Amino acid sequence: MTLANNLPPYISKRDIVTGNHAVAEAAALALYTYPSVVAAYPITPQTEVIEKIADLVGEGKLPRTEYIAVESEHSALAAVMGSSAGGVRSFTATSSHGLYYMYELVSWAGLGRFPIVMPLINRAPAPGWNIWVEHSDLYSIRDLAWLSFVAKNNQEAHDMTLQAFRVSEDHDVMLPSIINLDAFILSHTSAPVDFLSQSFADDFLPEFEPIWSLNPLDPVSYGPLWSPSGITEIREDIDVGMANAKKLISKVISEFTEVTGRNTGEMVEVYGDDHADIGIISMGTWSEEAELAVDLLGEQGISAGATRIRTYRPFPAKEIIDAGKRYGRILVLDRSSSWGFQGQLAGEVKASLYDGGIDIPVKGIVAGLGGVDVTFNEIADMMTAYIKEDL
Amino acid sequence: MVRLKELNQIEKEETIKKGNFACAGCGLNIALRHALAPLFKQVSIVVPACCTSVIQGMGSGYGINVPIFNIAFAAAPAAASGVAAAYRARGVDFVAAAWAGDGGTYDIGLASLSGAAERDEDIFYFCYDNGLYSNTGGQKSGATPRSARTTSTPTGRTTATKSIARIVAAHNVPYVARASISYPRDLYDKVERAKGIKGFKFILIDQPCTASNVFDSGKTIEIGEYAVKSGLVPLYEIVDGVLTWTSRTKRYLNPEKRIDRDGEAFLDKYMSLQRRFRGANPELVELLKQDINHEIEMLRRLQEDSSIQPWE
Amino acid sequence: MVKLPVLKPIDGSAGRTADWRTVKPKFIQDKCTKCLSCWLFCPDIAISMSENVNDGFPVFDDDYCKGCSICAEVCPRDAIEMVPDVGE
Structure with missing residues (x-):
């Protein structure tokens, strides 16, 4: 049609x-x-x-x-x-x-x-x-x-x-x-x-x-x-x-x-406040949920941003370091884990920040496995909890 | 059959290069020379893990004179299908072929072979068959004859060999043939005839291996001849499902004729030259003899008139 | 330019393979009928035969013959004998 x-x-x-x-x-x-x-x-x-x-x-x-x-x-x-x-x-x-x-x-x-x-x-x-x-x-x-x-x-x-x-x-x-x-x-x-x-x-x-x-x-x-x-x-x-x-x-x-006229980013797509207390890094469809979560936090007066990885290889190390300069702390979402270690993306984000000399708190969360739905509300809750240091 | 003088003219420019990594006395080079000659300057071959991947050499150049795509063990027929599709899409008149050993054909590559055969891909599939995994040091493959000792069957193989040619023929492909490096003109002729056939063409080439089956490097041709004369390697073509025996070897299909002038059985001559049969279990050897007759009997059923004996 | 594992055909991809051998063919021209058997079965195309070269008799390649003895075995007239090759 x-x-x-x-x-x-x-x-x-x-x-x-x-x-x-x-x-x-x-x-x-x-x-x-x-x-x-x-x-x-x-x-x-x-x-x-x-x-x-x-x-x-x-x-x-x-x-x-x-x-x-x-x-x-x-x-x-x-x-x-x-x-x-x-x-x-x-x-x-x-x-x-x-x-x-x-x-x-x-x-x-x-x-x-x-x-x-x-x-x-x-x-x-x-x-x-x-x-x-x-x-x-x-x-x-x-x-x-x-x-x-x-x-x-x-x-x-x-x-x-x-x-x-x-x-x-x-x-x-x-x-x-x-x-x-x-x-x-x-x-x-x-x-x-x-x-x-x-x-x-x-x-x-x-x-x-x-x-x-x-x-x-x-x-x-x-x-x-x-x-x-x-x-x-x-x-x-x-x-x-x-x-x-x-x-x-x-x-x-x-x-x-x-x-x-269409542009959804090159290596990454950045959303939300330019400088934020908390940034969320993710990839795939739940990155759109993360954007909604950023909006939700904004309504509550919390400054938040989202960085979506669009090109995973080659890895956007420089863009992650830039994100580290903008955010007070970073939450990384992984829909998978390197069992016995941690979520793969969380590990790579931490490695990139270390290479860039950025020393900020970073936390990875493994969620949404086997098709479990993860909504913007849940992502907003995770971000809020991380800010309150009780995640 | 192609005359030797003609063949000598045709093969002025060879499909292999001098001084490649093949062992002294290796039948694989002989197979490459004469099987690819009818397709020279038209064919590209896809080679899975096998001796052909190794004999090319390592360094400034390679020792075979046709294009080669080296690929993983189980992947040659599928990759050759892709090469053929690319040639078709481009509208160029080149031929795609898979060139694999018996391990890559009878065993790990069988699903991919079956897929390509069932799709009736317009490709050649060459299996050079030395009856074991030679490249890895001599383990049993689906092609190993019963009673033969290998490093994975140190007391001799106990079960019957898989009939790969009948398996492929059961895919209703237009051309299946068995040839031997000891009969190069017949090998050449079979490829030359198959060239004119559209669809999947499978050619099984017996190729005694001096290194792993352990015999004197000068004996390669003689052993290949005994393989045919013992009935172990019957030579034939199956065109559109109908089997025709290759005339030169027809008499040896008769169990009574598998002896030389002095009354010595060709199977004994075949076995006694190779260390893999030394001390073979006599019960397994008896079963091997039954395997030979069984395979010929099963092939007989594919004759146009299956009521007559193969040697008639 | 992208670096790929791609090679062109050459002679001697395994070096001078005659260095492998311990025996080499000795040709006895009187016995030869130019039947082409040795040419046909040589695994290393180390025997060439052409009507206008060497009167049509086989020419043996001393750089690449691996000394396998197949030519001597298949010759119906015993016109090839394998003799020790101890190298230079």
Whole structure:
């Protein structure tokens, strides 16, 4: 259903869709114009993404896209690595157990610099079976050289997908991307989305140009035995790519904003009082709840702010240090834990602040596991309690 | 069959390079030479963990003359499917192939192989089969013959070998063949014929391993020949589900003909040259003989006329 | 430029592999019928045969022959003998 006519040229339609469809439609924009390959395997709550793409391919609306319905996630990622090695833009999607099943190749794709884009619908791992949101899968991929973006709502999930292709495929970056969506809260909840137009996408995202490919007329071997010192060089270069990605994200977002007027932050999105007694740091859909909590505290005369991590890898260390300069104390929300230590994000925020020489109180809270709903009221209560030192 | 003089002309430019890391007397290089020759300058191969990942070498260049995508153990057929899809999307006339050992095919890669076969991917799948995990020092694989000693079956394998060719054939793919490095012209011909077939093409290549099965490096070809003449490695093609025996080896399908001029059984000759069969349990060897006949009998059922004996 | 584990094909990716061997082929031209068997089965393409080179007789590569003895084993005329190679 189109809700409005006379849309600007960068918008093709305005519709109410799930987060999954918002992602799939953005991927379709990236896949449409040039040769491309999608390989995927179903898993709740990701399945809608690949079903939507399969529909578009089946209806002839993605004439240059080859779709492979593989027999496992391990094969899904292997197939798109193969197609990337064959020289074309490549896309897959997964969630939780799907990610764990493909894990061996997740490291191959990241450390091996395959610029694949892969939505990851964040879901709790079993046992017992649970299909609702948790960020444990998001963190499990953390150290395997993938760019990691975290969406807060349907519109951002749409925009972020197209932006991810642009960053991943850049020759100074060449790293795969995951786009994280909270299971059900975002993946299956419908909300209005302004769909980007194909003409905008084509201007924004050039054709994928591989830096190597499998060419029988000019043979190379990709990934044979490699020496210890050679491996060290390759690893060090990943951090160069990550640093380049950080610079590029800034450029890409400003180009994007120039046309669309939309800007939800580069590395982070900052909300609330510029200098606040308490700041909350989080990522995903509950960051919008955190913003409401900041408003609620403001009404009670408490100065509060929120910093949402939008780009998780490369990590926004500088932006976290900046947050540490603005806030009197920091509460970090984690929808996961590094069992035996603490919430992953809390640990990383503390490490960044230490690096920046910032000595303020920081507390991490692990909540919302297995899909437990966490509302703005509860977040406001946590923040209030922390200010009163009884959390 | 391709004439040797022709083959010598065709293979003027080789699919491997001199001085790679293969062991002296390694049959894998022979398989690469003649299996990939019909596809030279058209094919890219996806190689999972196996000896082919190692023999490329380490340093300033690699020792095989076709493009290689090295990937994880269980992933080659899926990755080759992706390569083929990319070539299709780009509209280029290149061929994608998986090139895997028996461990990567019979065992850890079986689900991925089954997926690619069931999708009837237009790719080649080559399995070079030395009957064990050689790259890791010689453990039992699904392809290890019964009674053979490996480092994980130190007293000899007790169960029957998996029939990977029949498993793949059960996916109703257009082409399945078994070949041997001891019969290179036949290997070449099979690939050349399969080239013209659209869909999934599976070629199982017997390749005796000097290092792990422990025999004199000069004996590679002789042992491969005995494997065929003992019936252990019958040679055939299954095209669209119908099996045709390779004529040169047909007589050895008859249990009575598996002896040399002096009356010595080819199976004994095959086993006596390899340390893995030294001191083999006689009961297991008897069962191995039954395995050979059973496999040929099962394959007979895929003949156009299954009522006749394979050697008729 | 991104650093990747990518190589081009070369001869001698394992170095001068003739250094591995303890025996080397000795060719006895009188017995050779140019049947191509040794060329066909050499795992290391260390034997080349071409009508316009060496009168069509095999040419052995002294840098890359690993001394496996397959050529001597498959020769139907015993025109190849393996002899000790103690190196230089």
